Every structure is written in structure tokens, then in C-alpha cells.
Amino acid sequence: MSDAASILEDLVTANRILANEKVLDSFGHVSVRHPQAPDRFLLSRARAPDMIQVDDIMEFTLDGASVGREPGKPYAERFIHAALYAARPDVKSVVHNHSPSVIPFSVTNRKMRPIMHMCAPIGNDIPNWDIRDKFGDNTNLLVTDLEMGRDFAQCLGHRTVALMRGHGSTVVGRGLREAVFTSIYMEINAGLLIQSLSLGDVVYLSDGEIETISKGRAGFTIERGWENWCNRAKRPYVAGEWTTGKGFSRSDG
């Protein structure tokens, strides 16, 4: 399979995994920066993530304009992706979700912070973007143009996750599989945190722990999840690079 074909298959798989793991329902979307053209990104036409096929995937500029094939109507919120790829050259993948356990943190003052090692990469400082602050009280809460996308990107800054009040959140990653991994464990962390808070004061991961885990998260950790999620979503597993590269060693964890 060519690289181009393989990235499309991976993007379909990411959609199916996120639907199957309940991070996305009929809505939400995941994109990947074009591997050959960094000023482009790949994103499905507007369709429920669990329905997406390779043929649904479209190519967009960093202004959110579609180029090439148009199999259907694009997502109204493609501007989230466009603005983030423009603002953050390090970002290779974006997941916009309505992750259910995360939403309560977007409508209360309670901060979402990581309490479990798997979830550390969401970071210790997660902003909550409120569309009302700049765009007023009569929006449909969706990020439907570049100005809104850029405002959100500014709020996200250098971070990995930002909440969106009354709406959901957006996660970025240095790769598609990493963004999926972070999204799944963010949902898990949020659910665990809601339960923990019902028991009393919570010990969060420390800044040192978060930094150590985030820097050290290795490809094989992400692969372990990806293989399992592929199987659960009934998608073929295609091994990522680490397993064939020199990352393999008995001593590296």
C-alpha cells in the first residue's frame, strides 16, 4: 500500500476507533495534516465517524477551502482544523469531539486535570474556550469560520487540549495515533475524575509526573492501544513505525 493510501486507511480507522470507544458519537471529526503537503489537511466530508469510508475523505487548505474531489458537503467546523494546522506547525492531527465525560468540565468551574498516568499528556493547564466571550450570545456554538477558528487556536496556545464550553473539546497530536490515544484517555480521565471528586479531595498528577510521562510516551505504548482498538472496531491493524525501527529494545520500558 502506498503512503498516500495508507494515511487514508489510517484516518478511516481513527474515525471508527473514536466512534467505537465513545469519544465521538454521530458528530465530531478527526483530521490529519497532509504528509506530503504540510499546508493541506485531510478530513472526511460531513458524515458520522463510524460511517466514513476512504472515498469520503477530502483535502483542505489552511483556510478551510476544499481542493480536489468533493464527495459531499464538508464539516461546518473544518475551520477548527484549518486554524490549528496554521498556528501549530508541530501539530499533525486534530480530533474535535463531544467526549461525554469531558463536557461537564466545560460547563462548570471545576478544572479537568489528569489523575492517572495514562492520561498525563492532556496536561495540567487545560483552558476552556467560551465562544460567547468574543462572538456573543447568538451563535450556535460551532466554529464555522476562520476567525472563530483562530480565536480558538489562540486559546489552545501551545497546549494539547482545550475545552469548548457547552460543546466539547479539541485535542491535537504529533501524529494521528497519538491524537486518538490522547482523546481516548482524556475521556477516561474525565470519567474517573468525576467519580473521584464524589469521594473527596483529589491527588492530581504532579507537574513533574506529567512532564516525565508526556516526554517519555513512546510509540510502542500508542501501538499497544491502537492494535487493541483496531480489533475492537473490526479494522485491520497496520503496524506503526516503531515496531520495525530501532525503538525495539528490551530495556526501554
Next chain:
Amino acid sequence: MSDAASILEDLVTANRILANEKVLDSFGHVSVRHPQAPDRFLLSRARAPDMIQVDDIMEFTLDGASVGREPGKPYAERFIHAALYAARPDVKSVVHNHSPSVIPFSVTNRKMRPIMHMCAPIGNDIPNWDIRDKFGDNTNLLVTDLEMGRDFAQCLGHRTVALMRGHGSTVVGRGLREAVFTSIYMEINAGLLIQSLSLGDVVYLSDGEIETISKGRAGFTIERGWENWCNRAKRPYVAGEWTTGKGFSRSDG
């Protein structure tokens, strides 16, 4: 497929979707106003929603009397539907449910209000009908005659949703797919709200946001959910009108 056949298939699909998405269990029912005879509505014989076949569907007058084929016993609560179609010419579909996350709001003073954009159309003012108020303390809580149905319709008024104390709720829509969509996201909203309230004070959607979203909810949004829910419920997806009409445009969200 003729229009008449297609509405029956859609009604079966609506039942299966609502059962599969856990809005209905063995009880609850969904109806649609007869597309050719606005003083009639279509509703299954009394059967669990997930079991319903085309042959189970009966036709009723706005008094709740069955006309035509009688494949079996009708639902005792067909009067909810009859009274709502009589009172509300704009209503084309009715879902009566025991949606599990909604019931807690029917037995406490805590108001159910939308906190997430997808759920906005349930509105900011959801009444809670208590059958005891007019019909006393010895009912089985069911709406088993027209007088009760009319009392409930009066409580619902111009709204989209009314709770029923110790029982469930009823949702109306301008179309079958819209009523299903609203029902599914009402359940989601209720579950999110219960969790949010455990975290502290909640920021609800504003009146402006609710109005903007409710007015702007487009057919393609509903279709995106419907296609996905058909797939999950293992029912064929038949595209709704928007996809073939002029609603399709790259600029409309």
C-alpha cells in the same frame, strides 16, 4: 418504494433506533402524523419498540380510535399522541419515552435545561406534568383517555418537551427524524447535566443560543445522526429530502 410504504419503514426504523440508543426500553412509543390525512396518525400495536414490524402499524383518529387493520391490541397511551396531534397542527411526530436519565428530573425540583449545543432544541422552559394534580392519587400514572391526553397537551403548550412525573417524558417534532434526534440528545443532555451538577454550578445555554440553534437546525444535521443510528440498529438508511434537494451547499455550515 411508495411514500406510504416509506413512512411505515421509517416508523419501524425510528422504533428500532430509539430502542437501540436506550431512549426506549420495552415500553414507550413513537408515532407520525399521516402524511396524506392530517387528522390521522400512525402508531404500532402495543409491542416493544425493538420488535416492531411494518405489519404492526395501525392508523388512529385524533380521538385515539383505531381505523382499518387491527393486527393487535393498541397502546393504552395512544391518547398522548391523539391529543398532541389535535392541539398542535405543527407537530408531525411524537415520541413518548421513559428515557432513563430524564426521569430523575421528573421526580425532583431540579430543572432539566440544555447545557450542550446538540441538545438546545429541548428548550429552556420544560414543564413537568404531574397526573396527580388533576386526576388524583389513584391513577396508574398512564395517560389512558382523551381527557388526560388533553390535560398533558395543555401543559406542553407550544413547547417541544414536557416531563411526566414518575413516568417519563414526551417529545414532539416537525418530522419523525427530528423527534428522534431531539429524544436522543435529550437523554444525552440529561445524563451530562446530572454529572455536571455533581461538579458545581452549571453554565446553561443562553436563551439566545437556544433560539439560534433551534431555528438553524438543518436537515443535514439530523440526517447525519439518522444514517449513523440506522447503521447501529442494523436498519437500511434511506436518505431524507435534504440530500437530494437544494439544501446542499458548501457554505451553509
Next chain:
Amino acid sequence: MSDAASILEDLVTANRILANEKVLDSFGHVSVRHPQAPDRFLLSRARAPDMIQVDDIMEFTLDGASVGREPGKPYAERFIHAALYAARPDVKSVVHNHSPSVIPFSVTNRKMRPIMHMCAPIGNDIPNWDIRDKFGDNTNLLVTDLEMGRDFAQCLGHRTVALMRGHGSTVVGRGLREAVFTSIYMEINAGLLIQSLSLGDVVYLSDGEIETISKGRAGFTIERGWENWCNRAKRPYVAGEWTTGKGFSRSDG
């Protein structure tokens, strides 16, 4: 199928349904009074409910002694069933369960009471039997002899449900399908009540409502659930008596 064969098939189905609806897990058991010999009851050998076959079913006296075929070891807690059939001639079926949402009410002072019409038959006065009270602090909490069974039966009295502290609960019915129905809706009620209590003061069903619903619960209501649960548990549905008897009428709800 003979009556004798049909009751065995129904008992297998009841086990599978209760496992599939999460009222039973690997433990718990359901029995039925022998239709021809009221001083006997039918209960599987000790096996997980979802695994039970017709050949696993044994016959017991009201002392808990097995008679006839012995396909395997009996449940240690058959004395719950024995004592209840002895004490309550009206009881035709017994479900002993570890119904998960019910257990919290057995270990706290919070009373489980019905808040939703479907659940009314559990009644307004549900005792909580604590094996410690009579049998001290060194039991394994199981009802492993007739004396314990009789003590529990005395606690249950004329009621439909009694909790068992740190253990589960036991439900009785005038028929197998009724006991299954009550058990499933008891679990649902308990889950709804836990959520409702997190929202504030709860309006319970009134005594009048509970009495009206409990007296009026008709066979066709139970059948509607049974057909659906058979389908979900992948068991054939055999219609109960009401559908062929004179219970069918357009006016009876």
C-alpha cells in the same frame, strides 16, 4: 410442547434474560414452583444463569432436598427458595439476585422506594434483612440452611421484595414472568433513585399509586417485556396465556 417441557424452557429463558439484563451476573438464581406438585420447586444445579440448560434443572422439596435427577451440585442457597415457597402459598416464583444498583440500599440507611410507575410493584415498604442480627458476625452472608431461609421469609412477610445486607435481594412473584419483570424494574428503579437523590429531594410514588399499579398490572404488560427480553437474550418467545385468552380487548389499557 408439554406443560412440563414448557415450564423448563421458560425457566431457562428466565435465567438467560436476567443475566442479559444485568440483574444476575455469574451468581444468583431463579426458581419456579412445580406446576403439578405445589410442594416442590424447580431450580438449576449450581451454575451461572447464562449457562443454564434444561438438563441442569433439578426438583426440590420445600426442605431444600433434591429429588430425582441430580445433574450436579445444587445451589447452597436453595433454602431461600424452599422457605419462601413454604411460607407463601401465593408465591409461584423466586428470584435471588445481586442486582447491582440495589446493593447500595442494602448497606446504607437510605430506603429504596419506587419513583417510577413501571417499578411500583416492589412496594413502599421494603425491609432489609441483616443476617448478622440473628446469626452473628461469622457467617459468609449466604442463606445455607432452612433456619436462615425461614428467618429471611419472616422478614419478607407478605411483601414482594426484601433486601439482604451486603449481599443482594430476593423478589417473589405470582408467576415466573412477573418475578422476572419485577426484578428488572427493581434494578432500573434503584439506578434512577440513586441519580435522583443526587439532584435533591425526591417525590416517590404515593401509596395510592403503588396500590393502583400493583393491582392493575396486566399480563399483556408483562408479555411486552418478556417478548423483548427473549429477543435480546436470543431465546425463542413463547406467548403467555393472556394473548390467547379473553384478556385481549381494545378497552383494557
Next chain:
Amino acid sequence: MSDAASILEDLVTANRILANEKVLDSFGHVSVRHPQAPDRFLLSRARAPDMIQVDDIMEFTLDGASVGREPGKPYAERFIHAALYAARPDVKSVVHNHSPSVIPFSVTNRKMRPIMHMCAPIGNDIPNWDIRDKFGDNTNLLVTDLEMGRDFAQCLGHRTVALMRGHGSTVVGRGLREAVFTSIYMEINAGLLIQSLSLGDVVYLSDGEIETISKGRAGFTIERGWENWCNRAKRPYVAGEWTTGKGFSRSDG
């Protein structure tokens, strides 16, 4: 099937069961002491539990060094297993998990204690190991060398379960099926306890009850769960020793 083959099949089954029952997700691992060589233990290569095949299983010394076949990279945390088998000759199996309902107890001061008879063997005194206490603030929370493993083993002491702050917990057993059983009911107990605590003060199992249950837990109880979980996980059920040995008797519970 030889004993050696059968222990490998059982270990695969244990992995699949724990994944299917949601005690493990893509991470966590279960091992068994080598039946012929007590200074060795068997553990899969680093792979998601639901993906594991017989060919993935490796053999390790009590220092955590692999011996023999190396089908892939080992788990970084094999030192949990190594240290526990070294410290506790009575231990024949170890389950390290991120059991979701247990984690909240690892990040709050609320003690996890058994409230239900099935869960008694977790014991009344469950320590919470915090890697920070000895290894500081810059770990990734994983037990990645023998020194950490030994520190954890010291914390566990003679007990059956110890929590690991912000990480999960580890369960030991006198056999593989027992460790699986304890793990599943620990997760259930934790979920029930979180709900119970929301209702008010909780009555825990007494020390006498815990001791009676823990000492009396018989092989056939564990088998009843194992058979059911095999079926749910679509794995063949191979009967354990009790069913063919003299443990079978009508009087032993």
C-alpha cells in the same frame, strides 16, 4: 492437552476475560507462576490483553529477566510480578490492572473496603502505594525496575490487594482463576461503594465476615464465575480440578 499447554491456554483465557469484563483495557497484565519451576513466571510479551495468543507468552526469572523464546518486547512493569513472586511463595498469580472504579480510591483518602460478600477476599486493610514516597516526583508512575517492585511488594505485605496512586492496583492469588475472580469482584465492589457512599454512611463487611468468606471460598465458586466469563469472552471452558476431585458434595454449600 499437557499441563504445560493447559496453563498457557488458561493464561490467554485470563487475559481475555479480564479485558472482556473491563478490568483491563489496552493495558494491564496477568501472570502465573511456572507450575514446574517456582522461580519462574509466565507473562505475555507487551501486548493488549484482548490480543494475546499462546505464542506471545514468555518466561521470566524472579529478577524479571526473560529466558527462552522472545516473541517480542516484554512489559516494562514485569518487575511487579517478579518482586511479588519472590516475596510471596504463596502467590501463584498476579493481576496488575487499571480497574476503572478502583482508581478513584487511589487518588482520594476514601478507603476501599468490601461491602458485598462476593468481594470479601480483597480484605479490610488495603494499602495505597504512592511511588512518589520513595522515588520522587519525576517518575512515569510505572514500576520499571526491581527496586520499585520490591518496594511495592513490601507495601502489599501479606495482603491480597494494594492500590497504586494515580495508576491502578495489583491483585495476587493462590491460583490464576482466583486472582481473576478477586480482580473482577474488586472492580464490582469499588463501583458499588462509590454509589453507596453517595447515599450516606456505609455498613462494611465485618472482620469476622471477611475472614469467614475468605477462608471458605471454594473452588466451585470460582469455577462458576470462570465458566461464565469464558463463555462471555468466547473462550473454551476447561473445568478446573474441583469438579473432578472430591470437592463435589451436596452438603458443602
